[in-house]
Amino acid sequence: MDQRTRERLPVLPTLVQTAADELKKAQARLAAVRAAAPGTSFTVLGETYTKVKGTRYTDHAASATAYDANGRRYCLGPAEQRAFWAWASVEFLRHTGVRIEEMLEASHHSITQYRLPTTGEVVPLLQIAPSKTDEERLLLVSPELADVLSAMVCRVRDVSGAIPLVRSYDPSERAWNAPLPLLFQWRWGGQNRPVSVSTIRKGLDETLLASGLTDSTGRPLRYQPHDFRRIFVTDAIMSGLPPHIAQVICGHKTISTTMNYKAVYPTEAIEAHRAFIARRRALRPSEEYRTPTSEEWDAFLAHFEKRKLSVGTCARAFGTACVHEHACIRCSMLRPEPEQRSRLVEIRDNLIARIAEAEREGWLGEVDGLHVSLAGAQDKLVQLDAEAARRSTAISLGMPTFGQIKDRTVHGQDPGCSG
Ligand code: SF4
CATH class of the missing domain: 1.20.58 (Methane Monooxygenase Hydroxylase; Chain G, domain 1)
Incomplete structure (x- = not known):
């Protein structure tokens, strides 16, 4: 797990940028297909499509269908939906570190606010419903996360400005939840439905494929939604967040669970060791780290001459007196x-x-x-x-000698090779 985090944390900015780029491209394709007349060709992002002539569907997403130059059929509406939810999931998960089931249960009611008693400043908060530990928690909404939540609310609002109530199925509890204004919902088949885990995974896989990221073996890199939780904890603690605060944010019962999520980097050990050496050197006088003078070098050599005694050698250290x-x-x-x-x-x-x-x-x-x-x-x-x-019991191995080189060319071997 630590290696997964070490491999994925450095390339997270690439994934985030790819998700944003893919969303813009999908929105451009959808806008172009909607503007085109049925049966006509149109070009967008250098790609040429031909919009289908007629459709029996009335849903605007299903009607946004076109063929590319090779005759391959594309449903540009659902593609744009997946691109949006992939982008929203990446942003939501990386900014909150929540579990995927907690993310999909986030509703409009989850967005709340708190007025600081000292300054009177209003701070936005995100309420995470109880899931694994049966304890709700409140997360501070950063400006970046506020942008994402705002985009989601604008998207799921209906013409009246309200967020439709949808029922979602809880596979862990094996029960249908009460209708809620879920943030992760989309319109599909004429009805508003919760965005499923499989849709999130499919959108994430499409984004990763577009990013071209590969793992250490050269295969396409895979991100599971829970990888964002490990990355969130590792990044937060490495950036100075105390582990016990990270524990509260993640909703862990014990701090050992939080620390298990944090991937220890060898660089942390190296940096800590280098800092220790620097501190130790700072305690010693800097003159000890300069080039010795000729007099000091002579004194150093003289020390070895003066170690000679009548019955042997004195092994005391240089610079020390007897x-x-x-x-x-x-x-x-x-x-x-x-x-x-x-x-x-x-x-x-x-x-x-x-x-x-x-x-x-x-x-x-x-x-x-x-x-x-x-x-x-x-x-x-x-x-x-x-x-x-x-010394008398030491075994003499002798000096290695060159053996006689035989001609082995008859066996197809190099005569210079002795095996
Ligand atoms: S330290 Fe002094 S006493 Fe000991 S071997 Fe060296 S010269 Fe002799």
């Missing part, structure tokens, strides 16, 4: 060298002799310190022996 008072034999930073093993043995034996002498002479103050040094020397010898044992 904090162990050069008691290297006790220090964990000392990396003993195998060639200096005899020297380490000599030091160990000397320490043993000094401990014996100190104990014999009663210099007990030195005994503890000498024991620490002796433990360090023995530890370094153990390190060297372990390293030598590890």
Whole structure:
């Protein structure tokens, strides 16, 4: 689901623009066929049609029928209806993020208003009837959504200016709803009917086909009405809307449902990591990020020269001083060298002799310190022996050599290919 959203969110503006363009084209074709006399040819948008000679229908939508230059029959009235409802659905769904059944149940009564108690300003609201969660909710109507609602109201009004009452069937409840001034209704077969889900899907598919959008496999991109809900949540939260407000707008019972709708983008993780690095760098002095001077470079190289010790190498970091008072034999930073093993043995034996002498002479103050040094020397010898044992058990793989190349041309193979 996240991948569906990531694939469809970036191309949503293309779909929106295509829906608007297709509606304008369908309206231009319908206006041209209505203006043409029966049986005559007319040209619109570079396409030539011939209007049918006569019709037994009285409905203006059914009479807007014409043939193209190839003799293919087009019902330009229903085509314009589908283009309009496809455009209205795309706009309605992307601005509200509602479920499709909630959209199709929106009526003229759903459009309401609220006066802000502080400023007295009137804000338009859209009431979403209870559906999945049995809770109604109110959405703020943006100026863009207000334009869409206005176009729908103007379209479905009858000659008296009222919106006809139509009954719709609720497939979830398996019951007919009471007659309502539904916004998603059209006149078909001489009667006003609710726009069906299949009509919305068909119009959406026609718009997608016209847009030429494809998915990652190169096939035509498909949008389900619920994709707009996921896109709405993802876009809103990425634009800064707090998730708990998005939860209220979407009518989810828990915030985890809302967060499941939000597609996490790898770019979000990348941007957050880059911001973290920038913050961390800002805490460090900027001088640390400049090109080193010649003196600093010399000091850096000198550091490695000064790490050389009699029994091995000092592994302390550049720029750090020796904090162990050069008691290297006790220090964990000392990396003993195998060639200096005899020297380490000599030091160990000397320490043993000094401990014996100190104990014999009663210099007990030195005994503890000498024991620490002796433990360090023995530890370094153990390190060297372990390293030598590890090296002796290593398996030599040898150096790869070129084998003799045989002539295989008799088998139809390239003689330069050894398989
Ligand atoms: S005491 Fe440790 S840190 Fe100091 S020089 Fe010797 S090995 Fe390096």
